[in-house]
Every structure is written in C-alpha cells, then in structure tokens.
Amino acid sequence: MPVPPSISGTSVDDAQHDDPWVADYIHECAVVRQLSKHTVNNYRRQLLGIRSMLELSDWRELGIEQCKRVLHLGHQRGLSARSINLQLTVLRNFCQFLVKQKHLASNPAKNVHSVKQNKPLPKQLNVDEMGMLLEFKRDDFIGLRDKAMLELMYGCGLRLSELTSLNLHDIEEHSQQGQTLRVSGKGNKQRMIPVGRKAAQALGAYLKLRTQYSGLDDDNALFLSKQKRRLSNRQVANRLEHWAKQQTLYQQISPHTLRHSFATHVLESSNDLRGVQELLGHANLSTTQVYTHLNFQHLSDVYDKAHPRAKKK
Known part of the structure; x- marks a missing residue:
C-alpha cells in the first residue's frame, strides 16, 4: 500500500x-x-x-x-x-x-475524551400547533402533494430522507390493518409503520392526481416535483417552510420538528418507550430516551397546574 x-x-x-x-x-x-x-x-x-x-x-x-x-x-x-x-x-x-487493516498498531484516538456538551431537547409542536399547520385545504396537485407529505411525516414519524426515498410500492393495503408504509431507514434497515386515518385520506387524494404521471424516469417515486421528478430533501424543507408561514406559525420549523412532534405525542399518550423506538427506527433505546425528558416536562406542567400543593400564589 x-x-x-x-x-x-x-x-x-x-x-x-x-x-x-x-x-x-x-x-x-x-x-x-x-x-x-x-x-x-x-x-x-x-x-x-x-x-x-x-x-x-x-x-x-x-x-x-x-x-x-x-x-x-x-x-x-x-x-x-x-x-x-x-x-x-x-x-x-x-x-x-x-x-x-494492520496499517496502525493501535488506535491513537481511542482514549481521547470527547468535549462535554449540553444536549438540547428536540423542538416539537404541540397538538394544537400541529393541527394548525396541517389544516390547509387545496385541491390542486401541489397542494394535495404537500398535504400528503406533511401528514405522512407527522403521522409516521419519518426522517426527511425516508420521505423522499419512498416509492409507490412502499404503500401496502391490508384488509384488517389498513394501510402500512414500508420505510428504509439508516443502514437500509426496513420497518413497517401503520398509516393513520388523516394521513391515509391525504395520501389517497394525492394519489388520484399522481396517477397521471406515468412513464417517467422517476415513475416509482411517491412524491414528485412540478418537473415530474422525485422531490429532493431541500424542496420538501422549502415547502414545509412555506406552509409554516402560510399557517402563521411564527417559529422555525424543520422536517425533523414533525418527527420530534410525532415521537413526543405518541409517548405522552402511550408511555410506551419501546413502541416509540420501533416506530422511529432507532437502533438503540438510549436514542429514544431523550423523549422521556419531554414527557416529564409535560407531566410537570400538568402537576403544577393541577395539584393544590403545587399551585403558585
């Protein structure tokens, strides 16, 4: 060598x-x-x-x-x-x-300690803010596409790259379970996620117009641009920013905000950390545990408002 x-x-x-x-x-x-x-x-x-x-x-x-x-x-x-x-x-x-590979006798970086850092809690929207973001109505191709994208990101807790890599055949219909989504996550690890009612409705409305685009280079791509090509990560982020402003949500919202909101809301309702781990596609439970801090903040707020000994004068 x-x-x-x-x-x-x-x-x-x-x-x-x-x-x-x-x-x-x-x-x-x-x-x-x-x-x-x-x-x-x-x-x-x-x-x-x-x-x-x-x-x-x-x-x-x-x-x-x-x-x-x-x-x-x-x-x-x-x-x-x-x-x-x-x-x-x-x-x-x-x-x-x-x-x-036997190029080095030992790893010189093995015992070098990382810099201490404070881990900021993920930003998320509350349920009302999430509803406000998604309550827009458009019946044109772009509007229906954007509605389906955002509903799917929030409804399934998708990473941005997972959304843009979706193909038409990743949507599966089941007689008892309804729709499920096959998602390819990090390391090409696949997981199946149930598609909720709102996301399924938005997806169905979009797919009715999506069928007119056939015989394209990106014929299998689920979400297409105006140029009839697979949407890029940047294009999806731009559309989310557009709708955040349109729906008067005066805060910085990224695609990952929708994923964090999904995780927080599911955990608050279920307290099932393992289930949330599976839905998010986290390899390690420790990655999912950050949402327990968010859940505790929610419970702490409820306690402060409800308990007679916690109420401030």
Missing part, C-alpha cells in the same frame, strides 16, 4: 483520490456497512479535512497529541461541541479500521 501523500493546499474532492486508506474506509462504510450516501460523504469530508488541518503526510504520524489537537483547533475555529465530537468520532472509527 503506498503512503498517502499530503493533501495540504488541495480541495477535499481532489484529495480523496490521493488517499487510498480513506478510500478503503469509505468503501467499507458504503458497501459493507451500507451507510447512507449523505453519511458517507460527510465521513469523507471530515477525514480529509482533519488530515489537511493536521498537515499529515502519512496517517501513521497520527498520535494522541495530534488527536487532542483536533479538539483544540476545533475550539479555535469556533466549532460547536457537537461538531468537534463528530470529528473525533469519525477519526476514532477510522483509526480502528486502520488497526483492523
């Missing part, structure tokens, strides 16, 4: 071809681990950026002090604790890969 040359002064896109070890790791992430394209591209940028930042001519020069320097330089550049920790995590996993 040739020694990877220095990439200082070159762009990340150009440099990726000059670093066979990074290329091998990216191949492992994309093909073996089947991570999403977005995640793989992010890992590549992070690794080549770190190498350029540390001015390494060979990854075997990397030691504990250089790994700690990643944290120091991140602080100097004004990066958030989350961004710095992401760099360290990617570097740590990459070094472990190099150890497995």
